[in-house]
Amino acid sequence: MNNLDLPVTRYAANGDINIAYQAMGTGPLDIIMVPGIVSHVEFMHELIGYTAFLRRLSTFARVVTFDKRGQGLSDRISGAPSLEVRMDDVRAVMDDVGSKRAVIVGFSEGSAMSVLFAATYPERVVQLVLIAGFALASEFQSANLEERIAQRVRNWGTGELIKTVIAQQASNPDAISQFGKLERNAASPGGIKAILLLNAQIDVRPVLPNVRVPTLVLHRQTDAQIPVALGRSLAAQIPGAKFIEYPDGDHAFWSGDTEPMIGDIEEFVTGHRDSSSSELERVLATVLFTDIVDSTRSAAAMGDQAWRRSLDSHDQLARQMLERHRGILVKNTGDGILATFDGPGRAVKCALAFSTAAKQMGLPLRAGLHTGEIEIRGQDVGGIAVHAAARVMAQSQASEVLVSRVVTDLVAGAGLKFTERGSYELKGIPGRWDLFAASA
Template sequence: MERARIDGIDLAYELRGGGAPVVMIHGAQGDKTMFASLASAFADNYRVLTFDQRGSGLSDKPDVPYSIAMLADDTAGLMDHLGISPAHVVGVSMGGMIAQELALRHPQKIRSLVLGCTTAGGPRAVRLGGGALASAYSTQSMTAEERGKALAEAGFSKSYLAQHPEIITSMIEARRQRPIDSRAFARRMKAAAEHDAYDRLPQIHCPTLVIAGRDDALIAWENSRIIAERIKGAQLVVLEPAGHCFWLEQPEQTLDAIASFLASVP
């Protein structure tokens, strides 16, 4: 792991592989480790950057207001620091919101976009009922057991979790090893809640793949359809069965879809 000073804060990152650059942007309470298997697979043919965003993982967690634009600018600054633009940018969940904003604010840094299990936000977003989002993404202080179990039950389809109950244990252990800073997490969730790129999405002109799991209990897959309709020429892939963590439930299909898309980009 390396560290870089970007806009006054330290960001922890890892750069591996060789070839055209690929930047992977994690979700709200994730960190760079959530891309462990995907990054390793792409490092065979690409130079892959994974990093902990402001407020996450081993990066600094200033207790100040955050915005999706701020997190996009952090990403752009890190790309400049490492000299890896333009790049293919892969963002999932909140990372997909950051990727949208990155493409809108820094289009010259984007070779292509992969937007996974995310939303354009705003009043036209498709909201899901139930308590999955509230429990898994609570900004209140929670034990590793509580947060890990809630996220596992919300992030994976019921059928997958029934076949792989060890996921719950794994998620709990991940929270023990990498606890969530509740104040920084609250800042990040407020930034995500204020995200609205719907009206600006037609301004994105780079090749775009939008991908989601049909059984997503956190961000309805229909939001991916909306994004694909708003970005000219965007491709839409909906995996099933698969929940929010589609790349873990359907690793081969995810790898094939993204690899084929990247290979098609001039």
């Protein structure tokens, strides 16, 4: 598979039910990713960071993802599958890909089933990794369970779940819209109700002492979906389990700075940590983030086909502007771009030209720039400088190009003008930041 290609969806038969799965990478060991409450093996690749996370794992393993029965591209069923049934579906997927033994990585709700699988089929499990997991569902659910489930069902398909799964994107209307689409693709309201009712009964505490495979439990302290205390408790009840917690981050394993977590997984399953975790290429660059103002409202007003044509025009314009100013397109973000430049002056000029041209097309942009050290991660980039540029953009108004003070200091004498916009606290980044609006 080419590094830029997405894996092909295949199906594993378990009786009359077909389980959709994808495999990525050709490493010497297999990793089976057990999903959380919602999944769709194809649409999940639309979520920022998800594909990059799997590709990073695939540098040292063959990575298999799947949709549990009743969800995503797997066959729909009546009711919800029990942990025992889901466990058998994992066996069916492993058989179909020819995996005799694998590392089982369970996420969120999937952690409970992964524990059960490891205890039941230890001969098929090399190691067990549990991310943002729990043993007893009632420990993090509100007292009024029926009302909570009814509210979740009423809001299903709106993206409401993003508030606790990817909290850092909870104020981004485009991210909410995208997550709502994931919800609708993953399950119907009736289907998710059945799953929620079943999940409320999860209690694998009696099974935990029977887990005899090496186990790694990972949890973020700021997880808004599953409190970190439940991860600590889960690890404490598994004989010999290793527990690592991270000071910040979302519930979704693919969100934010994922390298520490991936590095810990790599070290646990391979015994070393010599991939990109310790040898990331670091360079100084100017990072540009843009997005289209009120894109969700514009899409609704224009209709899908017209909006798609506008996005195509936007993407073509972005490529032209980047080529003209020697920028590198890292990726499209749905309704915007992430790009890098080796010169801050050209970066600002590109942002201004792009903003002006896009406005003439009826697509006003927000743009933010920051210069700092970035990490080259294959086709992607990471590091504080990337997060800072995104946060600067978030403060921008329509058709405005905002930059950090370091950018203004570096382009002195380049014929650019800057107007003070004030001092801001940028979410997740220490200190106060002086921001400036750029003009030619």
